[in-house]
Amino acid sequence: MEVTGKLLTMVLAILLFVAVVGLILFIAGKVEHRRGNRVAYVFLFPSLVMLAVGLLYPAARTIYQSFFDAAGKAFIGLDNYQTIFTSSDQLLVLRNTVLWVVVTPFVATAVGLLYAILVDGARAEALSKALIFLPMAISMVAASIIWKFVYAFRPDQPGIKQIGLLNQVVVWLGGTPQQWTLNAPLNTFFLIIVMIWIQAGFAMTLLSAAIKAIPDDIIEAARLDGVNAFGMFRFVTLPSIRPSVIVVLTTIGIGTLKVFDIVRTMTGGNFDTNVIAYEFYRQTFNASNQGLGAALAVLLFILVIPIVVYNIRQLRASEAR
Amino acid sequence: MSATLPPIEVTPEQRATLAGSTTARAAANAKKRLTSPLASVIAVLLAVLWTIPTFGLLITSFRPEKAIKTTGWWTFFSDPQFTFDNYSSAMNSSGTTGMGTAFINSIIITIPSVVIPICLASLAAYAFAWIDFKGRDFLFVLVFALQIVPLQVTLLPLLTLYVKAHLAGTFWTIWLSHSAFALPLAIFILHNFMKEIPRELIEAARMDGAGHVKIFFQVMLPLLTPALAAFGIFQFLWVWNDLLVALTFAGGGKVQPITVALANLSGTRDTAWHLLSAGAFISIIVPVAVFISLQRYFVRGLLAGGLKG
Numbered sequence: 001m002e003v004t005g006k007l008l009t010m011v012l013a014i015l016l017f018v019a020v021v022g023l024i025l026f027i028a029g030k031v032e033h034r035r036g037n038r039v040a041y042v043f044l045f046p047s048l049v050m051l052a053v054g055l056l057y058p059a060a061r062t063i064y065q066s067f068f069d070a071a072g073k074a075f076i077g078l079d080n081y082q083t084i085f086t087s088s089d090q091l092l093v094l095r096n097t098v099l100w101v102v103v104t105p106f107v108a109t110a111v112g113l114l115y116a117i118l119v120d121g122a123r124a125e126a127l128s129k130a131l132i133f134l135p136m137a138i139s140m141v142a143a144s145i146i147w148k149f150v151y152a153f154r155p156d157q158p159g160i161k162q163i164g165l166l167n168q169v170v171v172w173l174g175g176t177p178q179q180w181t182l183n184a185p186l187n188t189f190f191l192i193i194v195m196i197w198i199q200a201g202f203a204m205t206l207l208s209a210a211i212k213a214i215p216d217d218i219i220e221a222a223r224l225d226g227v228n229a230f231g232m233f234r235f236v237t238l239p240s241i242r243p244s245v246i247v248v249l250t251t252i253g254i255g256t257l258k259v260f261d262i263v264r265t266m267t268g269g270n271f272d273t274n275v276i277a278y279e280f281y282r283q284t285f286n287a288s289n290q291g292l293g294a295a296l297a298v299l300l301f302i303l304v305i306p307i308v309v310y311n312i313r314q315l316r317a318s319e320a321r
Numbered sequence: 322m323s324a325t326l327p328p329i330e331v332t333p334e335q336r337a338t339l340a341g342s343t344t345a346r347a348a349a350n351a352k353k354r355l356t357s358p359l360a361s362v363i364a365v366l367l368a369v370l371w372t373i374p375t376f377g378l379l380i381t382s383f384r385p386e387k388a389i390k391t392t393g394w395w396t397f398f399s400d401p402q403f404t405f406d407n408y409s410s411a412m413n414s415s416g417t418t419g420m421g422t423a424f425i426n427s428i429i430i431t432i433p434s435v436v437i438p439i440c441l442a443s444l445a446a447y448a449f450a451w452i453d454f455k456g457r458d459f460l461f462v463l464v465f466a467l468q469i470v471p472l473q474v475t476l477l478p479l480l481t482l483y484v485k486a487h488l489a490g491t492f493w494t495i496w497l498s499h500s501a502f503a504l505p506l507a508i509f510i511l512h513n514f515m516k517e518i519p520r521e522l523i524e525a526a527r528m529d530g531a532g533h534v535k536i537f538f539q540v541m542l543p544l545l546t547p548a549l550a551a552f553g554i555f556q557f558l559w560v561w562n563d564l565l566v567a568l569t570f571a572g573g574g575k576v577q578p579i580t581v582a583l584a585n586l587s588g589t590r591d592t593a594w595h596l597l598s599a600g601a602f603i604s605i606i607v608p609v610a611v612f613i614s615l616q617r618y619f620v621r622g623l624l625a626g627g628l629k630g
Contacts, residue, residue, distance in 0.1 A: 003425055006425065006426070006429050006492070007429065009429075009491075009492060010429045010432060010433055010492070013433045013437070013492070013493070013496055014432070014433050014436050014437070017433075017436065017437045017440050017441070018436075018440060020440070020441075021440045021441070021444060024444060025444075025534050025537070025538075028533060028534050029532060029534045032532050032533055032534070033532075037452055037453055037454040037455075038454060038455075039452065039533055040448040040452040040454035040457070041448075041454070043444045043445060043447055043448035043452070043533075044444070044445050044448050044449075044460070046441045046444065046445075047441045047442060047444065047445035047464075047504050047508065048445075048460075050441065050497075050500060050501045050504060051464065051467060051501060051504055051505070053482070053501070054475065054479065054497065054498065054500075054501025054502065054504075055467050055470055055475055055501055055502070055505075056467070057478065058474065058475035058476070058477075058478035058479050058482075059470050059474045059475055061478035062474045062475065062477065062478060063474075065477070065478075111367070114363070114367070115364065115367050118360050118361075118363060118364040118367075119364050122361070122364065128364065128368055130613075130616070131368045131371055131372050132367070132368065132371050134375070134609065134612070135371070135375070136558075136612075137558060137562075137605075137608045137609050137611075137612035137613075138375075138562070138605050138608065138609070139561070139562035139563075139564065139580050139583075139604060139605075139608070140562065140564065141562075141564055141580045141583050141584045141587070141601075141604070142562075142580075142583065142601040142604050142605050144587070145378070145583065145587055145597050145598070145600075145601045146374045146375055146377075146378045146601065147374060148587070148597075149374070149377060149378050149381065149594065149597075149598070150374045150377065152594075161391065161392050161393060162393060163389065163390065163391075163392065163393050163394070163594075164393075165373065165374075165377055165393065165394075165395070168393050168395075197371065197374070200371070201371075202623070205620055205623060206623060206624070209620075209624055229357070254469075257471075258471050258472075258473070260564075260565060261564045261565070261580075261584070264564070264584065264588075265584050265587050265588075268588060277471075277473060280473050281473075281565070281568075284476070284477055285569070290477065293477065294477070296473075297471065297473040297474045297476075298474065300471045300473055300474070301469075301470065301471055301474050304469050304471060305469065308469050
């Protein structure tokens with residue numbers, strides 16, 4: 001396809017959807033005098049159709065598929081789920097996913113919170129924040145490449161210099177260069193660092209806004225009481241921003257559960273670094289095991305639900321207060 | 322001491338209430354207590370840690386291939402060798418790894434994937450926010466809940482649908498998928514913003530005999546610009562940076578975006594640092610430019626509860 005051809009298709013696609021909106025509004029204008037509030041369904045129609053075809057049907061279909069064998073032909077009940085929880089390969093995938101979800105949200109939130117407090121009111125606050133926040137604008141693929149280069153390894157021989165910063169630092173400190181992304185189980189942590197690097201800025205932004213929303217008279221009152229910096233954090237800042245902390249933790253947790261770009265780009269899921277979200281992709285599209293792939297996707301869905309429910313309950317509780 | 326006080330960042334509203342009052346000074350004092358030298362050192366350390374990995378790769382992308390493979394990027398400062406060759410070979414490299422084609426594909430994928438859901442979601446959000454109809458609460462909760470469906474759950478059945486509809490391998494698969502996936506969040510964000518518009522404004526328009534269509538166009542849309550911008554940036558970054566959807570529907574094809582091209586290059590030519598570093602920066606330029614210029618709206622969208630993962 002030529003560039004002009006592609007551009008033309010793009011313009012056509014946009015025009016088509018603008019026309020759909022025009023048509024909907026035209027019909028709505030005709031209908032609303034006769035049917036009153038039922039005009040709402042006209043407004044909702046295109047979105048609901050898209051959601052039904054693009055999300056609801058495929059999700060239901062995948063849940064159904066998860067009870068079938070590799071080819072999607074024979075019904076095998078819960079066998080796929082049993083495989084996930086018994087085969088040693090799959091158990092490793094589960095273990096890694098647990099590591100990701102336990103470590104990433106807490107470390108990213110802690111770094112984000114620390115940084116938000118440190119630069120709050122400091123000189124050049126906007127610039128300092130942008131430095132931490134910027135990785136969020138970068139794709140996880142690009143982020144992975146950036147970190148692959150930090151972790152780059154050259155064999156420790158005379159005349160050979162390190163090109164990766166981390167190994168160079170190790171050499172400067174008198175150590176031996178390591179293959180950071182090859183040696184399990186430590187390599188999973190080196191992959192997790194990439195996710196923390198991306199997510200800390202998100203945590204910092206939300207928590208910084210929450211900190212700025214703390215009324216000044218509370219801070220002043222605490223100060224008059226002679227509270228020191230740590231006491232200020234422990235008794236004023238932290239309780240005030242607790243709901244935001246929970247939102248940040250859960251949001252990063254959900255994002256981490258679904259992360260697969262980093263694992264795929266950095267190790268391809270090899271060297272015992274695989275996680276559910278990437279194992280799903282491998283089983284479905286590379287290993288042609290539709291049933292197991294579907295079961296992994298459903299498991300991902302099931303794992304997200306309690307995190308979201310907890311988040312909503314906490315929000316409700318803080319609103320009721 | 323007061324001369325060395327760091328300036329406090331306050332919003333115009335806060336500044337208005339604080340102006341001339343002694344609370345401003347008190348708050349500044351309270352903040353100063355947290356700004357000890359140790360705190361500054363930690364802050365600078367974190368900022369450096371966060372910036373150096375990107376900076377290192379940026380320097381690398383301008384070094385000659387041979388230099389990249391034999392010495393660290395930090396030697397650039399003692400022995401500066403500068404070239405644009407990496408960028409031109411990354412843009413022009415043949416086959417499906419050509420970043421130039423992939424870059425254009427990314428643009429063509431992203432624009433409709435932002436415009437389409439905005440068009441459809443603003444209609445739906447209006448209905449949820451300002452029309453009282455039967456089943457509204459149920460439908461709204463349903464749409465809200467759909468935000469948590471992981472994309473993974475939808476991919477294979479969608480691919481099957483696209484193959485049946487003869488859309489496989491075209492941009493349509495990616496446009497439609499991204500649009501459908503974006504709708505729950507888009508409707509949610511736009512609904513929240515629309516709800517904040519004063520009821521009197523709508524009622525006044527209705528008194529003047531304006532129907533929903535007229536209100537939507539003449540009252541809502543002009544007031545909605547910040548919300549549309551907030552969601553637009555979210556969706557832009559999300560689509561531009563996406564790998565999963567693109568890999569599933571456009572992987573290996575002629576419509577693959579730059580993330581897929583880059584991921585493939587990373588997998589097949591692990592040591593081609595000159596191509597990887599330049600390619601990574603070609604892919605980063607657009608989202609970072611969008612992000613920096615429209616940061617305010619992005620943060621506002623974040624704070625409005627628009628969270629996507």
